[in-house]
Amino acid sequence: MIARAIREAADRRSIRRPRVTGFEALPGKGVRGRADGREVLVGGPNLLDGLGRALPADLARASEAWGEEGKSVITLAVDGEPRAVFALADLIRDESREAVERLRGMGIRVAMLTGDSEAVAKWVARELGIDEYFAEVLPQHKSE
Structure with a gap:
């Protein structure tokens, strides 16, 4: 992309x-x-x-x-x-917003794991209302 x-x-x-x-x-x-x-x-x-x-x-x-x-x-x-x-600039898709809202509506705490920088991760998390995020995670560490 x-x-x-x-x-x-x-x-x-x-x-x-x-x-x-x-x-x-x-x-x-x-x-x-x-x-x-x-x-x-x-x-x-x-x-x-x-x-x-x-x-x-x-x-x-x-x-x-x-x-x-x-x-x-x-x-x-x-x-x-x-x-x-x-x-x-990341474009946040409508279905991402809907998924986070649905999960929160079910009482599920949402976290995000991303290879993006701290600033980008913070912005996306804030825009989507995500509770917790982990930034700058290398691909080989995402499954740990």
Whole structure:
């Protein structure tokens, strides 16, 4: 879903998308591949952890502001250097609201487990009236 949103935004702006080789999923972090002979990483807040790099001040400010608005922030790094951040907003589906309301109506306490950031999880939980949430949970830990 995230890749599709970014691809569609690039297409709307007529941004050329290079052919990607060596594509690799990095569970809980993002993806890696090579484009035009350069290593490209795209992913969430944990993406830069292994690179020993921090976001430049302007990108960090944008990332923080978007995070406070409950948006998911995606980082793009080229050859190990952070180059851009993107904000994606979660759309809460009507059936999600209905499901939470139904469960609460039955006296069931609702909790949410998500790989999203703390800010996004907090926003979604508040919007849906969810009692408790656990954020930044890696895929391999969601069943524990």
